[in-house]
Amino acid sequence: MATIRILPESDEWLASHKECFDAPVLKRAFEIHRHHDPQACSAVADWQAAKHDLELLPLAGIDETDRDVRVSACVADEGCGRDSVITLRVMPHHILAESGNRFSLLNLPCPVRTDKVRTRLEGDQLSVVVARMRPEAK
Secondary structure, three states: OEEEEEEEHHHHHHOOOOHHHHHHHHHHHHHHHHHOOOOOOOOOHHHHHHHHHOOOOOEEEEEEEEEEEEEEEOOOHOOOOOOOEEEEEOOOOOOOEEOOOEEEEEEEEEEEEEEEEEEEEEEEEEEEEEEEEOOEEE
C-alpha cells in the first residue's frame, strides 16, 4: 500500500518551484510532438496531452462545507504502486499531489489551514479533508 506524506507549504513555494513541474510536461510534450505531423496538432494540444499523461489524480472532486474542504480523487493506475509514496503539499489555496513523475495541482475554492489535514487511501481512492481557514475575528 502506498504511503501518504503531508507537507505544509506556503503559496509562494509553488511559484518558486514551478519549473520543477513544467520540465517533465515539456519533456513529455516534446515526445508527443516528435511522433506526429507538426501540422496536424498544435503545441498547445501537445502540452495538454502531456499534462494529461502525467496527471496523478485525473478524476478529482472538490467540495466545501462550513468547516472544511474535501477532495475525493482516483489515483492514476501507474501513479500509486505498492511501495510508493504520495506526497501532498498543502498550501492555503492549492494542494499539489506528487508520486514518481506524476503530479496534480488542485486549486481550492477557499483558503485552508495547512496544519489541519486528514487523508485516507483505500485502493485507488484518495480522500483528503482540510480545515478551512477561519476569518480573523474583528
